[in-house]
Amino acid sequence: MGRTYTGEVQVSGRNRWYRAFIDTYSVTSVNDTTARVSIGVALEAKYIAQYGVRLEAYVNGRCVAGQDVVLNNYGDWGRAATLAPLNVDVPRNGSSWNCSVQVRAYGKTVNGYGSAGGDVWATAYMGIPQRGYSKPNPPKGCSFVRVSDNQQKLSWQGDYTDMNGAKPWAGVYVDRRTDDGNWVNIADLPWDVTNYTDNSTSSNHKYEYRLCAHGPGGNSNHVSCGTTYTTPAAPSKVEAVKTGNSSVRLVIHDAAGYAQGHEAQRSTDGGKNWAAFSGTHGTSGGKAVIDDASAPAGSVVYRVRAHRTSPNALNSGWRTSNSVMTVMPPKAPAVSGVAASYATGSALTVKWTPNHPDGTKQSAAQVEITGPSTVTEDITGVATILTLRCNQKGSWRIRVRTKGLHSDWGAWSSYVPFVVADLPQAWVANPGVDGALIDSAPLTVEVSASDETGIASATLSLTRPDGTVVGSVDVTDLRPVPIGSYEALENGVTYTLTLHVRGGSGLTTSAKRTFKTHWSEPAIPVIEVTDDGNLACHVMAKNGTSAYMVEDSTLIGPMACEDGELSMLGTIMFEDGELVLGDAAKCVSFDVERVMSDGTSSKVAVGILDAQEAIDRIPPLNEPFRYRVTGYAESGTSSRSEVEAHMPSRGMALNFGVDGSEVLILNSGTYSQSSKRSVSTFHFADGGENGHLPASYPLDEQDVSTSVSFDLLRSDYDAFRRIMAEHWHGWWRGHCGERAFGPMEFQSSIKKPGIFSCSANVTHDVFEEPANG
DSSP states (O other), rough: OOEEEOOOSSTTSOOOOOEEEEEEEEEEEESSSEEEEEEEEEEEESEEEEEEEEEEEEETEEEEEEEEEEEEEEEESEEEEEEEEEEEEEESSSSEOOOOEEEEEEEEOBBBBBOOEEEEEEEEEEEEEEOOOOOOOOOOOEEEEETTTTTTEEEEEEOOOOTTTTTTTTTEEEEEEETOOOOEEEEEETOOOOOEEOOOOOOOOOOOEEEEEEETEEEOOOEEEEEEOOOOOSSSSEEEEEEEETTEEEEEEETTOOOOOOEEEEEEEEEEOOOOOOOOOEEEETTEEEEEOOSSSEEEEEEEEEESSSOOOOOOOOOOOOOOOEEEOEEEEEOOOOSSETTTOOOEEEEEEEEEEEEEOEEEEEEEESSSSSSEEEEESSSSEEEEEEOOOEEEEEEEEOSSSSSSOOOOOOOOOEEOOOEEEEEEESSSSSTTTOOOSSSSEEEEEEEOOEEEEEEEOOOOOOOOEEEEEOTTTOOOOOOOOOOTTTTTTTTEEEEEETTTTEEEEEEEEEEEEEOOOOOOOOOEEEOOOOOOOEEEEEEOSSEEEETTEEEEEEEEEEETTEEEEEEEETTTTTEEEEEEOOOEEEEEEEEHHHHOOOEEEEOOOOEEEEEEEESSSSOOOOEEEEETTTTTTTTEEEEEEOOSSSEEEESSSSSSSSSEEEEOOOOEEEEEEEEEEEOOOOTTTTTTOEEEEEEEEEEEEEHHHEEEEEEHHHHHHHHHOSEEEEEEEEETSSEEEEEEEEEEEEEEETTEEEEEEEESSOOOOOOOO
């Protein structure tokens, strides 16, 4: 491995020298605790003889060999003595170390020869390897404690030496296996730690733990630290299946893998109270089942949980089943179809709806009728309807019960009362015959009625041929009553009077009588419509021809032809074989209406006299409409006529004032309308499913406005300025018959000398007509 020399020693100041050296050969292991060093030492001399020297070898500070030498060399350097090989055992420690090896030469008197003098050393070092180690001992005294589903605690005791011993530890491995799977290392702990807490477990699992010490001697054997089970999971579903009239099988889906069993309870009140029962546990189709052979009658619901009794008492949560219905007596049926009263001899049809909570069909039914006598009708099968004949008068009541698969009858229904009596009698005494002609209004009607149980109510109604009710009146006291008026009744129309009578028994009857109106109508009004140049219509109402006369064999008078039929007004009668025509009455007042193209109408004037005018300030522009005039005679009768009308215009119009008489005609201009409905808008927390957009819902509100733009010359602009100063609301009429009423906002600017750009914005209000006259 190497050679190391001492220094050279000169003897007596002459050319006489000696020196020593040490050779390091090898280091070998004897065993785990001992190493062997192999060395050699030698002494060399130069030009010296008959002097004594001592040669020694040292290992780890201890002299392991020595020799007395008499130098005898007259030449150059030569070997004088050798101690080799020297094999010396040294200890192997807990760590590698450098062992010192030395050679020493010094003068000494040997065999009478004088000492050469001097004392020199040479030192070398040889590396001694760390001691050898054995396979460590495993941890001992292992124990395990389950704290919760999420925490398990392990502890153990150490069994090791220090590094100078044979079995030191460097650390401890903690391994875990889940659900009989592969072992997984979950911790590598320092050698002196003796416990570990696992916070990574969860419910519904089996966990096993093992420990292993590791050190310079390798890994120890594994030692078990215990097995634990966490709380089993509840079944994902419990299916209750009826297997008989009073037997139920519970099928447990996705049972916990490490459950040792299942506990079941049942409830007959919808889950309010639970009770254990003795069931038979088994498997079917790879699923755990529990059979309840004596399920209680009615609706039953179950719940099941998984459990372990060893090594820990653990229960899962409950899982509730669907409800099942075992055979039970029916509940009371629902009875229908029974009226409060029946006429003697009529048919009563009673119906019922079985109420079988167990789902079985009706096998039988009983209908009990109690009154002046008691009758019970038995029905076999599923029929749920029975027809009886009401031949005996009196107060009765009826009830029903049913039977299903259960041997017992179900509960009786509540009694439903009814009365059997004769129908009341009713008739209209005046008019006494159908088709009577009525020549005046109102009509006085006389009615009569009788019933052995008394008259509870009587109502007289008047209807048109199309069934529309004109009016009705209470006639329970059976006194004559006036009904109808000239305003409500049309002349020449057949009407129907209907008397509805309800007796004290609750039975009803009715009587009808028809009559035809036939009275003298006044002369048909004559209508004249003129345009005043300001886009307003003047409507004059005048009396039409009221007297009959003959001119050149032509009959002239108050007549009208409508739909191919000739109507002759006035009076018509025969006297001494001759037809005598009486003049029609004249109208004493007139009402004027404007009728729009959609059929809606508005009053223009009320109660004007013959040849008077009504002024309509805001007729629609460029849209057909008509005027309707109704004339009234002094007697209250009336006649009516209509005339088509049209108000042409090249532009629009704005009307102001209470009566709309102030008008601004716009021969040029444009307009636009806007409409907006109010909404409520909401942003819902939908997780962005709808792109984070809101949802809106309409309110019952709408805002409409019309913007009008037009140019005016100076003459009209002055009028517009006056309007802006004096008015805040008015009417607007558009090119195509549109009309609006409401507050207005105005604007104006100079377009160029003599021409002004103007605008008006109308916010639409509920439409109001001006005070026409």
